[in-house]
Structure formats: structure tokens, C-alpha cells
Amino acid sequence: MSVLDPLYSIYEWYISRDLRLEEMPKHVAITMDGNRRYARFQRNMSTLDGHKHGRNTLEEFLGWCVDLGIEIVTVYAFSSKNFNRPSEEVEGLMELFKENFEGIAQNKNIHNNEVRVKAVGQLDLLPDDVRRAIDIAEKSTANYDKMILNIAIGYDGRLEIVDTIKKISEKVKDGKLDPASITEKMVNENLYTAGLDDPNLIIRTSGEERFSGFLLWQASYSELYFCDSYWPAFRKVDFLRALRSYQQRERRYGV
Numbered sequence: 001m002s003v004l005d006p007l008y009s010i011y012e013w014y015i016s017r018d019l020r021l022e023e024m025p026k027h028v029a030i031t032m033d034g035n036r037r038y039a040r041f042q043r044n045m046s047t048l049d050g051h052k053h054g055r056n057t058l059e060e061f062l063g064w065c066v067d068l069g070i071e072i073v074t075v076y077a078f079s080s081k082n083f084n085r086p087s088e089e090v091e092g093l094m095e096l097f098k099e100n101f102e103g104i105a106q107n108k109n110i111h112n113n114e115v116r117v118k119a120v121g122q123l124d125l126l127p128d129d130v131r132r133a134i135d136i137a138e139k140s141t142a143n144y145d146k147m148i149l150n151i152a153i154g155y156d157g158r159l160e161i162v163d164t165i166k167k168i169s170e171k172v173k174d175g176k177l178d179p180a181s182i183t184e185k186m187v188n189e190n191l192y193t194a195g196l197d198d199p200n201l202i203i204r205t206s207g208e209e210r211f212s213g214f215l216l217w218q219a220s221y222s223e224l225y226f227c228d229s230y231w232p233a234f235r236k237v238d239f240l241r242a243l244r245s246y247q248q249r250e251r252r253y254g255v
């Protein structure tokens, strides 16, 4: 416990006063960025430990989402481009993903809150043991529907759109679909996130203000929020501030 904790509690209370529970975004997506910079900032911390701290933040973050009644959470855990990082880091991350997905099947918060977990991305790029762990996590939560947690892993929004085009083209090739009758809804139904509402709010930590391929199709009308904290240092007050900012904006949908 830090000496600042009581101050943060007061700050959380202060921001919460402005929030309306009935106007929470239904779907929050977040790019969890800044794990390595966080580790570097701590001086003696390894990159992998930075990622482990990031994993702990995700667990806390999910608890806040449950408390605030957010129904769908999508997190950007690993992009297709991240495979180009040093092999030691990629291997460490894959080991962490394997542990975490396996842990989901055992995790009492996931079961008590009936969270359905789904991995979205080009899963065939992942090592077999990670894919097996994903399968265990998805199967052990498949019947839940109180909250949905999408974990974007091996994900890239452009590749998702390419895959969607391939799926739709197959139907055209088989003579089952006339290209003139392709609709937006049909595209939605063939994305990795098929069937889910678009994110209302997308947050990116660490001060970077880019999409980096996250939910390119789905983000069309999302509100964007950027904050300077590195992901492992992201606190509940940062999240509450993002929600307050979201609620203060008037959403127009081009009208």
C-alpha cells in the first residue's frame, strides 16, 4: 500500500460522482500499451516482468469493468506485428499467454462473474500449446453470457478485413452470393468479432495516439481516449476519467 492510496480513493469517489451508471459504454476496447517502457522506467525490471505487471493490471481492470456493468471488453494483447520482436520476448510472452489462458479455466472471478472468453486474431500463427490453452479457456466459459472478454492476439485489423473478404468471396465463387448484394451487415458477420456491438469507447495507454491495426472496421464511430500512464501503471482513476470523458461527449453518429 502506498501513502497515496487514501488520496486515490478520494479521487475515485470524486470522479465517480460525475458518472452515470445507466450511460456506461456497452463495449470498451483497450490497447494495453507501455509495458516495456514501464519496465525500463523501474530500472532493474526485465521486459518480461513489465509484461507480467501488465497482466496484473488486466485482471484488476476486468474487476472494475464488472463493477461498472460494462458488458463487452476487448483488449489488444498481441498484434501480428509483435511477432517481429526479439525471439526471447516473443517466447516469454507466449509462455505468459499459455499460463494466462490456462489460468482462466481456474479463475474464480471469471466463473463467479460468468465471463465468456474469446480469442480474436489469426490464431493459426500461435504456437500449439497457446492454441490449446485458448481452447481450454473458451470451452470452460462458453456457456456464460453476463460479460464477454475478447482477447485480441495475433490480431491485425487489416488482416481481419482481408480474411473477411476471403470468406465472402468464397460464397460469391460458389454462386451463393451476388456481389451487388453484399452489405455492411454481412461484413460485420464475417469479422473475428462477428455478432458483437462495435466498441463505444477505445482507450490507448502510454501516450501513443495511433490505431496500430486495432479494430479498424469496428472503430468507425467509437470515441477515442488516450492517456499517458503506461499500462502496468494504469489505475482505476485513469479508467474513471476515460469514462467521464466519454459521458461528457455528445455522440452524433454523423447526424
Ligand code: IPE
Binding pocket: 032, 033, 034, 035, 036, 037, 038, 077, 078, 079, 082, 093, 206
Ligand atoms: C504492450 O506494451 C504489450 C504488447 C504489445 C505485447 P509494449 O510491449 O508495446 O511496451 P512499449 O510500448 O514498448 O513500452
Ligand code: MG
Binding pocket: 033, 034, 035
Ligand atoms: Mg508498445
